[in-house]
Amino acid sequence: MRYVKVGLLAIATIFASRATAQQFEQGVIIRAVGDSVKGFLETRTKDRTPQSIRFKTTATGTIETYTPDQIQGFKYNNGNVYTSQQLSLDLTTHNITALEKMGENERNIQQKKFFIEQVLKGKMSLYKMVYDNSLEYYILEDENGQFTPLNNTVMYNHKQDAIQTLPYYQTTLLEKMGNCVDVNKINTIQYKETALINVVKKYQACKYGTATVQDIQDTRVKSGPLQFGVLAGYGSASFKYDLFDGKADSKNSGTPLVGAFMNIPLSRQYMKMSIVVEGLYRQVSTEGTKTDMYSEVRDFKAGFSYAQLNALFRYMFPSKSSIKPLLFAGFGNSFVISTKENEYKRRVALNDNRDAGTMFTGVRNYEQSFIVGAGIMVKKFGVDVRYEGGNGFSSLNGTQVGRKQVSGVVKYNF
Numbered sequence: 543m544r545y546v547k548v549g550l551l552a553i554a555t556i557f558a559s560r561a562t563a564q565q566f567e568q569g570v571i572i573r574a575v576g577d578s579v580k581g582f583l584e585t586r587t588k589d590r591t592p593q594s595i596r597f598k599t600t601a602t603g604t605i606e607t608y609t610p611d612q613i614q615g616f617k618y619n620n621g622n623v624y625t626s627q628q629l630s631l632d633l634t635t636h637n638i639t640a641l642e643k644m645g646e647n648e649r650n651i652q653q654k655k656f657f658i659e660q661v662l663k664g665k666m667s668l669y670k671m672v673y674d675n676s677l678e679y680y681i682l683e684d685e686n687g688q689f690t691p692l693n694n695t696v697m698y699n700h701k702q703d704a705i706q707t708l709p710y711y712q713t714t715l716l717e718k719m720g721n722c723v724d725v726n727k728i729n730t731i732q733y734k735e736t737a738l739i740n741v742v743k744k745y746q747a748c749k750y751g752t753a754t755v756q757d758i759q760d761t762r763v764k765s766g767p768l769q770f771g772v773l774a775g776y777g778s779a780s781f782k783y784d785l786f787d788g789k790a791d792s793k794n795s796g797t798p799l800v801g802a803f804m805n806i807p808l809s810r811q812y813m814k815m816s817i818v819v820e821g822l823y824r825q826v827s828t829e830g831t832k833t834d835m836y837s838e839v840r841d842f843k844a845g846f847s848y849a850q851l852n853a854l855f856r857y858m859f860p861s862k863s864s865i866k867p868l869l870f871a872g873f874g875n876s877f878v879i880s881t882k883e884n885e886y887k888r889r890v891a892l893n894d895n896r897d898a899g900t901m902f903t904g905v906r907n908y909e910q911s912f913i914v915g916a917g918i919m920v921k922k923f924g925v926d927v928r929y930e931g932g933n934g935f936s937s938l939n940g941t942q943v944g945r946k947q948v949s950g951v952v953k954y955n956f
Contacts, residue, residue, distance in 0.1 A: 610655035777949030792830025845882035
């Protein structure tokens, strides 16, 4: 027991230290007056472009938050560059129901300074801004330093009763690139990062030569940083008893659980596939009856608390919405921390030493289980429902107890 507690403390310490380390990485901010300050920047993600950035001058220093109005931009040591620019962007949702109800003058057009990420550097540069975890916007910087949004307007056409996309960005590309691009090819270019990077490269190679282009993609982070968070939930556990000397039945156990998790991305498309490691505390408590082969009835109670470590493979479905569905499956490993109850009483006392005693001998200190589930993520919050089947809390032949559990879990990402 002592070693289990020490191990849990070590795991918690690692979680905390890794969380702190992963939240910041080295970089610089460019202040409004033009000078730069070295320090540590909040770790970026590919799901969204920050509307503000946290910064500290030393690893243990005070955290300050900067908006696009306060600084010219910031740069990570790995090459990722963000600049602050005054833009007019149409940030209207792409949700079909919302667009259908929206009037012509109700679009969400914002004119202000935004942080935008450089994805291609050259005589003509390309920038990207991800809004609300799903909507992507691209901006051109031409040879004169002018920033022009590449608009791809999505609206609801009430006459046709359908969603309509207006690719204004194609006209902008023609205006900016002139004879260096083929009109027919421009009209087929998709509003995607790779396609836009390729057309800007071709333009610059045509007008200035290939040596003028620096592909920022090669230095960008290919997967997101580790994510950390906390979880809490409640489950209902049922037990199957395999007894050699009778049969037993018990009530379902209400099972509270709390813990923390670490999300490790596996794919280049940020967070699409990942390994989730969960450390949690849970309890089971049940009471029931056992009837032996001689029809003798015993009332029993059993309750245990566990430290559990889960390893799950998670797949998050790509979605333009802020609501992202996901599936997961994996294994759990539980260690008994304490035994709260494990006793029986004869319903009819015979006044001998078997009127009461230990119900389950050979209690299993280590339980294995498999887990499957589904859920959704909405920005930093997640909800999932999971099924878990375990080999229970008794391991002796003739007194085996299997566990099946359905739980609802709420998560919060730091």
